[in-house]
Amino acid sequence: MSNTSTIARKYDRAFGLFDVDGNGVIEKKDFDLLADAVLRVGGIKAGTVKERELHKTFHACWEAVSAFDDGDGKVTREEFHRALQARFSERGLLEQHYLPAMEASFSVIDTDDDHKVPAAQMVRYLEALGVPVGEAGAVCAEMDIDGDGHITREEFRAGWMDYLLDTTHDTVGSRLLGGNTA
16 A cells, blocks of 8 residues: 555545534534534533633634635535645644644543543543544554553654554554554
């Protein structure tokens, strides 16, 4: 499998994640729906600092992706691929545009703020993102690099960075959103 097709499959999985309502395009409301799903997993109520920060960072992600919109307020699969290729294929741009949302997501699911998330909580998070129920546990087990039954902030970040930057199909990040990218 070529590196290009591996990345394209990863981007397609991500598109499916962000197209929360399944209408074939990504809109700002999809980012709100996704943030709300993550907030439910963490049991976070409206008006809290974590809730506001998560929505703020998800809106910033929307702004980065929507910069490639043709002006209709909807991002097609093709526009999404262009956005990821242009903005997210470099580590620096990825960290600038995505890392704050990833960090805010982790803070939401880290309900006791101890910088680690129990495996069961991580499974619920992955399922909220659309990872199939039967695959979320296996993905979580792979993310748990030290095998302690918790996902640390570093393990979480490493999985997402791998998903967005690694061009191979046999890594934890390749399976992060479920499915086989091979």
